[in-house]
Amino acid sequence: MRRLALLAWPLAFASTLACTPPPSGDAGDDAADDTTGDTSAETGDTGEALRPNWHQDIAPLVYGNCVNCHAEGSIAPFSMESYEQAAPWAAAVVDATEEGTMPPWGAINTDECQPAWNWRHDLRLSDEDKQLLVDWLAAGTPEGDPAEAAALPEPTSLDLANPSITLKNPAPFTVGGTKDSFVCMVMDPGHSEELWIDGVQVIPDNAEVVHHVLTYVDTAGVTDDMVDENGMFPCPGGVFFETGVAQMSTWVPGGLPTETPPGVAFRLPVGGKIVLAYHYHPTGNGDEVDQSSVALRWSTQEPDLPGYGIAYGAAFNSSGVEPSPDDVEGEPLFYIPANASGHVETYTLEIPAFVPPISVFAIGTHMHYVGVDMKISVLRGGEEFCVVQTPKWDFNWQRVYDIDLPLDQLPTLQGGDIVKLTCTYDNTLDNPLLAEALAEQGLDQPVPVYVGEQSLEEMCVALVNLATDIPIELFF
Incomplete structure (x- = not known):
């Protein structure tokens, strides 16, 4: 049975300029x-x-x-x-x-x-x-x-300064039909010495279909046996949780390059591969082809602090999940009944007492289509401190949120802390994302939902970016 991977990645920025959705119904x-105002009569009494x-x-x-x-x-x-x-x-x-x-x-x-x-x-x-x-x-x-007319703002540069290499997806990918596609692409930078990456930029080829992209480093050859002849493999849910695979960044349209803070970078070992997990959204107007790229900036100099991260929570089993009022005898602890609204699953993780304070750069939430609200908090000394809440969770716009503080003022995780994840789900047809996911599976009514990686399974996972000079595998 797979366990949720302990990931090692630096601050995974997901910086974008805003986007506005279409209204419901015909555009x-x-x-x-x-908007029925008369725009030809645009002066007041004066x-x-x-x-x-x-x-x-x-x-x-x-x-x-x-x-x-x-x-x-x-x-x-x-x-x-x-x-x-x-x-x-x-x-x-x-x-x-x-x-x-x-x-x-x-x-x-x-x-x-x-x-x-x-x-x-x-x-x-x-x-x-x-x-x-x-x-x-x-x-x-x-x-x-x-x-x-007022002066318009200068467009924000979306280019990574001084990239070391630009890698193109190993083969074109065709996006068609009416369903979203989730696919991972694997690329070999061909480096012969250990490198430290401090900048990442996704360069979309076909911006009409590239919805968002997650970037990873495969440090242990995990993907070697997963790729097909085109260097691709399916990524259900648009994420990739495996031991030995470390997330670097999240990109959405208009996204700024990922740049780690000065003195922080993440490791690309000799033989390491770059993995891009794509969420493609069809246009509805026929097939579209994409072959996007990623630019990387690296150095051979080891940073002051390596960037690390942990992905923890309920992803592949119910370990660590607290009992819920909706629990059913004979079912696992992570169980969302059909037609349940406001169902809550809680996951806790205790930091070992010997762990020294470690700085938190950024934090993100992850659920699937049944999820509607997620909160991450820390229990310390009898008090509960909320770190982040996404009360209008939308699978299509997930990201990691970067804390805007200098390195020496960042919040820390300390030995004895209990990290608490509170995930709320709506397994009814009132949840529009769920209704869409059911329709894609040929279903017209909700079904019981268990933990897992498929579209009609759920997760309750926190993504936390850390910086420490002590290897995190010693205490997580």
């Missing part, structure tokens, strides 16, 4: 019906342009937060690069930003979780920006005068 006419308007107020906001995804040829289903493209979607944009589903950022402060730090590259809009969108919609989405 064009229905969306346009919500003759001045109505505010807010596109050119003076909204375009800078959209270009600063949306167009890296919402552009022609990118992964988003519609473009927002011009007034004509954006205005019909104003109501949908307001709804999505008010609900917090866009920009796609899951780490949200709640009454039960208020971490004592900010997140690096936080995608959430400010309350002022949200109100600006509301006011624009209420005013009838005025365009304003192009002659008075």
